[in-house]
Amino acid sequence: MEQFDAEQIDRRFDATAARRDFRQGWYALxxxxxxxxxxxxxxxxxxxxxxVLGILLSWCVVFGLLASGWLRAKRQRQARQNITRAWExxxxxxxxxxxxMLDAAMRRPxxxxxxxxxxxxLLATLAERHGRYDQAAHIYERLLIExxxxxxxxxxxxxxxxxxxxxxxxxxxxxxxxxxxxxxxMPRALAAVYALIRLYQQVFMGHNEDAVAELSERRxxxxxxLSTKAGYAYGLLAAALHRLGRHDEAAQYWLDATTLIPAQKxxxxxxxxxxxxxxxPAMEHPQ
Amino acid sequence: xxxxxxHRLIQSMRRQFLLASVTRSTLLVVxxxxxxFGSMWRADANYRAxxxxxxxxxxxxxxxxxxxxxxxxxxxxxxxxxxxxxxxLDLAEERLKRTLRQFSLYRNAKLLACHHLAVVAHxxxxxxxxxxxxxxxxxxxxGPSVATLRTCRILLADCRLLLGDVVxxxxxxxxxxxxxxxxxxxxxLLLLPIELRCQLTAEQYDAACESLPWKLKRAExxxxxxxxxxxxxxxxxxNHIGRSRMADFLRRRADLYHGLEKLAEEHDFLRDLxxxxxxADNKGLI
Numbered sequence: 001m002e003q004f005d006a007e008q009i010d011r012r013f014d015a016t017a018a019r020r021d022f023r024q025g026w027y028a029l030x031x032x033x034x035x036x037x038x039x040x041x042x043x044x045x046x047x048x049x050x051x052v053l054g055i056l057l058s059w060c061v062v063f064g065l066l067a068s069g070w071l072r073a074k075r076q077r078q079a080r081q082n083i084t085r086a087w088e089x090x091x092x093x094x095x096x097x098x099x100x101m102l103d104a105a106m107r108r109p110x111x112x113x114x115x116x117x118x119x120x121x122l123l124a125t126l127a128e129r130h131g132r133y134d135q136a137a138h139i140y141e142r143l144l145i146e147x148x149x150x151x152x153x154x155x156x157x158x159x160x161x162x163x164x165x166x167x168x169x170x171x172x173x174x175x176x177x178x179x180x181x182x183x184x185x186m187p188r189a190l191a192a193v194y195a196l197i198r199l200y201q202q203v204f205m206g207h208n209e210d211a212v213a214e215l216s217e218r219r220x221x222x223x224x225x226l227s228t229k230a231g232y233a234y235g236l237l238a239a240a241l242h243r244l245g246r247h248d249e250a251a252q253y254w255l256d257a258t259t260l261i262p263a264q265k266x267x268x269x270x271x272x273x274x275x276x277x278x279x280x281p282a283m284e285h286p287q
Numbered sequence: 288x289x290x291x292x293x294h295r296l297i298q299s300m301r302r303q304f305l306l307a308s309v310t311r312s313t314l315l316v317v318x319x320x321x322x323x324f325g326s327m328w329r330a331d332a333n334y335r336a337x338x339x340x341x342x343x344x345x346x347x348x349x350x351x352x353x354x355x356x357x358x359x360x361x362x363x364x365x366x367x368x369x370x371x372x373x374x375x376l377d378l379a380e381e382r383l384k385r386t387l388r389q390f391s392l393y394r395n396a397k398l399l400a401c402h403h404l405a406v407v408a409h410x411x412x413x414x415x416x417x418x419x420x421x422x423x424x425x426x427x428x429x430g431p432s433v434a435t436l437r438t439c440r441i442l443l444a445d446c447r448l449l450l451g452d453v454v455x456x457x458x459x460x461x462x463x464x465x466x467x468x469x470x471x472x473x474x475x476l477l478l479l480p481i482e483l484r485c486q487l488t489a490e491q492y493d494a495a496c497e498s499l500p501w502k503l504k505r506a507e508x509x510x511x512x513x514x515x516x517x518x519x520x521x522x523x524x525x526n527h528i529g530r531s532r533m534a535d536f537l538r539r540r541a542d543l544y545h546g547l548e549k550l551a552e553e554h555d556f557l558r559d560l561x562x563x564x565x566x567a568d569n570k571g572l573i
Contacts (some may be wrong), residue, residue, distance in 0.1 A: 088472040
């Protein structure tokens with residue numbers, strides 16, 4: 001995919017950067033100066049009345065400035081709408097439509113930092129979808145270095161970069177980052193995401209005892225904050241329990257996982273789930 | 288905040304809207320007259336033209352000042368939404384009430400503040416107050432934007448349901464079509480559990496089970512307690528129309544999301560759901 005090359009991604013960062021040197025305040029100030037100048041130059045005609053040309057030109061400048069501000073606001077609204085639609089398509093797993101929407105949103109500068117952050121988070125999600133975890137990590141890195149997005153988005157980016165590095169098998173970096181994140185206080189919803197990434201790292205690296213430690217607390221966290229995605233966590237726990245020979249529990253966890261998410265989707269997301277998929281019965285989803 | 292206080296706020300908002308309209312019209316007329324006569328009249332010893340220009344300029348400046356004042360109110364409303372996001376509902380309520388009592392030349396600032404205040408009241412379980420505010424906004428002539436109006440209707444329906452008035456809840460969401468293209472995903476997610484509750488109360492089980500895959504896809508995107516609720520409601524509906532296998536599957540999922548017993552505790556109408564021990568949570572495996 002061309003749009004997930006590093007060069008293309010960097011170009012998108014440049015294209016969406018807000019032009020902060022042309023702020024509306026400056027427009028207004030310059031406009032006000034021009035209006036005053038025009039009124040002084042043409043304000044008094046020979047007849048003792050203000051010249052019509054002067055008045056018309058002054059008002060043209062004022063309306064021109066207003067129209068320019070309105071157009072900028074309209075473009076921003078359009079960009080925000082496209083980002084929101086892209087987010088909706090990602091949620092519904094309609095990837096082609098999401099790419100289209102995001103492409104439209106990222107052609108022009110995005111003034112709001114939070115909107116820009118969200119757009120790049122979505123782009124990274126699409127890169128991950130195409131298996132380009134290296135490029136996803138590149139996007140997250142730039143978001144963090146340039147501090148694009150609000151505080152919550154930046155914390156999400158930190159977690160996502162750890163996940164991307166793990167998927168890219170940059171294990172040392174991933175584990176170092178996860179150890180660092182462990183010390184950071186974060187909202188419980190993000191703590192659940194962190195716990196899922198840590199669980200995957202433990203299962204992937206064969207630390208099965210660690211993976212099933214504090215099982216009850218972990219399960220409660222997944223259940224409360226991951227909603228349907230808790231299925232992935234149950235699947236990974238099933239894999240760890242299976243390796244530890246705790247087959248009854250593994251079977252039950254696999255059943256729970258497949259009740260929330262179909263087995264083929266679980267396996268497509270995490271290769272480590274092939275074994276429980278082959279060993280234990282999955283929940284059939286009635287039509 | 289009580290229902291009567293919310294009612295008074297709405298009444299005061301109506302009066303302020305009228306005052307704002309009168310002020311806007313007056314300023315516009317003064318500016319226009321000053322512009323026309325100031326241009327037409329010759330400068331003379333009576334300073335008529337200059338006086339007209341001066342009056343016109345004062346009116347224009349007053350307009351600009353009042354606009355800036357309104358923008359500050361919009362900012363205050365946005366700041367209140369930050370308080371809402373961080374869970375400081377008390378601070379948000381205080382800020383929003385203050386904004387609603389202040390004069391604004393434009394409606395948008397007040398409508399935004401009123402909408403946020405309804406969300407805060409709902410969050411603080413003052414359902415009567417939230418319903419009054421939503422009702423007031425919906426009935427305002429030339430009220431909020433279409434998108435805000437939809438959210439108001441959904442919020443109003445939820446409040447009415449929680450207050451036990453199912454008919455009013457159904458009336459509130461009657462103009463909304465859950466699967467229509469005009470609703471965005473966030474609105475669909477808000478409306479889904481409310482519409483299902485209305486349908487189940489009216490014993491419209493077939494309607495509740497219509498487009499089940501579409502509804503399940505949306506339910507999967509909800510937070511755990513709401514996803515559990517939607518699955519439980521769909522399970523009840525599926526059971527009533529004889530789709531017992533589907534009902535069992537939905538019940539299992541509801542249990543995994545939030546726990547059947549917990550759901551029955553939180554929602555009286557789900558008390559009949561069989562609290563079977565299905566998932567590992569309830570099987571004592573952990």
